[in-house]
């Protein structure tokens with residue numbers, strides 16, 4: 001995984017609650033056996049006016065002018081702002097792959113669905129939970145005539161607004177460490193091979209049916 | 213140790229070690245694998261030159277992409293076919309048991325786990341699929357994971373986890389006759405909301421839950437994820453143990469008795485602390501119908517489509533307006549006046565034998581109504597299908613004008629050929645009514661199997677208890 005580096009980026013305001021992973025990346029694109037190439041199909045049903053199928057050239061497709069991702073103000077946005085329960089529904093990791101493919105590195109919402117939240121960290125995306133009031137404020141700022149540009153500092157766990165305001169955020173220490181270092185979970189776990197083997201030996205004695 | 217919840221017990225038994233910051237390395241007893249969320253995980257193993265830690269702890273099955281008709285022809289869609297063939301090849305390469313498309317035991321991953329006894333009480337079970345929560349009905353800690361975690365479990369038999377908070381959802385008595393497990397869980401989600409269980413593992417308890425069959429309990433736990441929970445759980449009792457006995461992967465004889473003695477301890481201790489307790493009035497639950505694009509947008513069948521103008525929370529009201537527009541519904545319309553175009557009976561929520569029996573009891577001697585373009589019955593597994601046929605349920609359905617199909621996910625998510633056309637409305641026994649879930653611009657109403665069958669034979673939603 002690529003290490004997460006502090007950056008400043010444009011905020012794309014997606015003013016919806018309960019955005020589910022089917023909406024983030026519709027099922028027809030899940031048939032791919034790769035990890036990449038999902039970006040153009042991010043929010044496919046909202047983003048384009050025609051029906052999306054795998055392997056199309058999305059640059060030829062009619063865009064939905066009312067969808068926020070197609071608003072020229074937000075071109076090149078790398079921070080997505082949304083409402084409650086973002087990423088609910090299916091466990092598909094294709095959802096963070098698609099967000100990443102589109103260039104989003106940070107997501108901000110009052111709450112995220114659990115599996116999706118986990119999947120983000122595994123893919124170098126930082127989901128930030130802020131209070132509903134703060135999210136409201138950001139929606140107001142991001143919806144203005146000028147795009148809102150926020151600087152994200154994961155080391156200090158702060159967001160910096162152009163107004164000079166600083167917003168602190170919380171992130172689990174271990175996850176932060178992995179993001180900053182770009183660490184692969186599997187190699188970390190394999191440092192504990194002995195502990196896993198010892199656990200298995202103990203369980204085999206206690207509960208042999210688990211290994212039958 | 214003080215009084216512990218069922219979740220505490222399952223958690224404690226599976227911690228391999230803790231990190232300094234409190235993250236646990238949790239041992240995973242079993243993993244279920246399907247074709248959609250595994251190809252990139254196997255690819256990761258291959259690239260890193262890793263082998264499965266314990267191949268025998270995994271069981272694979274193709275379900276999302278399989279056709280439910282004319283199987284002998286194979287999978288027509290080349291992209292779907294490649295995904296299933298990739299699963300076959302990966303399982304063969306890594307030595308993982310797979311119930312292939314032609315196997316009589318093939319079916320939806322969450323139906324075959326318990327059916328094969330691969331899911332046992334007290335286990336930790338994962339699958340790259342959010343409805344893994346289903347297996348919690350057996351007193352197992354079961355949850356969905358992403359593809360990176362599928363790879364992690366394949367490679368290490370462990371996951372990095374933080375302990376969740378606990379929530380007790382207690383039904384305060386029995387439900388009225390004719391109220392099903394699906395109605396119970398939809399009513400719970402209607403009450404606590406789709407984010408109500410976020411960060412929590414929910415234990416479902418109370419008389420109405422104890423009264424359910426194992427199939428009914430699986431229906432309830434299946435939808436714990438729709439309440440935002442990490443997992444759903446139901447305490448082990450005699451029904452659980454009787455259900456497991458004799459299944460192909462279950463222990464036998466002396467080992468079974470040893471296991472069963474342990475399983476009986478898998479209940480929350482009296483006085484155990486839950487972070488949140490919600491009481492649901494069981495007697496007031498009526499058959500449910502969802503009206504919107506989130507499972508929390510649900511009302512009893514005798515209610516009307518709600519009015520966003522009456523919703524004080526502006527974010528919620530905006531969501532309701534979008535949902536009404538998407539669903540093509542007007543606030544105030546009686547639910548019983550809504551007429552589906554299609555009916556889908558199946559999925560990992562309601563594709564088990566008991567579900568088919570409930571639907572067949574309604575379909576028996578009746579006909580699918582004029583306005584219904586298609587009524588599908590898709591058994592959850594090959595064994596469910598065989599059992600239903602042995603009981604003559606297939607004949608009842610076919611005589612009534614339903615289509616009797618082969619097992620798979622089918623129109624629950626429409627990755628195969630079974631789907632809604634834009635604008636079509638469906639009475640569906642599945643678990644999600646998200647936009648486009650059953651086909652682009654399709655409109656889903658979530659109901660129980662009996663309610664779906666009732667809508668099929670009358671042409672509109674109706675309280676099945678009055679038929």
Ligand code: SF4
Nearest residue numbers: 343559560621624625
């Ligand atoms: S039946 Fe539906 S919810 Fe269940 S595993 Fe298949 S697609 Fe997922």
